[in-house]
Ligand code: KMH
């Protein structure tokens with residue numbers, strides 16, 4: 001299944017594109033809040049941050065200048081790997097989603113197929129997937145292939161067969177589980193998707209909502225890595241809202257310690273994903 005590293009890559013997804021600050025006050029929606037969140041999550045054990053930005057109206061924002069500013073600020077203030085979302089929100093155009101790469105992140109998400117997304121549809125046609133994959137290789141950006149369904153693992157295999165490996169040859173996927181319309185956040189689904197990945201691929205998993213803990217525990221036991229954050233989970237336990245993103249990273253790091261696969265530092269995460277060490 002891949003992913004048999006001695007440590008655990010913990011990615012924090014602090015904001016997402018769907019929840020509102022009014023509903024979830026702990027959501028970091030300004031650049032200052034994002035940087036403060038990144039520092040706290042770094043201290044708690046995160047190695048990478050998965051970034052969505054918001055505009056003044058709290059909507060998904062793919063403004064190229066703001067994205068560049070965010071990547072620069074996160075690199076200046078932390079040593080986290082910076083992963084930009086090319087998924088954006090369901091209403092974002094393909095052109096804007098592709099232009100995200102101009103901000104030169106370390107990594108970006110590439111979702112490997114269309115999926116029902118609650119009452120909406122998250123569109124990821126083959127042509128968009130192949131274009132993002134090719135652009136990432138051209139620009140030296142490490143993709144993280146987002147899989148919302150078992151069929152997306154088949155699309156990832158097809159992509160690598162037809163268009164070759166990503167830059168540095170490392171294939172890393174992220175299983176996003178429990179989205180209404182996607183695969184369920186269950187141990188059985190973790191095992192099925194992990195088994196369907198291309199040989200040698202590594203993977204993280206995140207469970208939306210109440211599937212957060214079952215998915216994290218299943219992922220650790222199956223050799224996978226962890227993504228946590230308010231993008232996916234707003235309840236820490238039944239009836240108890242998450243305090244902030246760092247609380248979710250702390251819990252993930254504690255689980256990784258228990259599994260005797262402690263959190264990878266950003267430098268170790270960089271090596272794990274095949275990226276060159278930073279010069280600082
Ligand atoms: N906001 C979702 C529609 C990604 O970041 O690449 C898409 C998403 C996936 O969050």
Ligand code: ZN
Pocket residue numbers: 013016017050052085087231
């Ligand atoms: Zn995302």
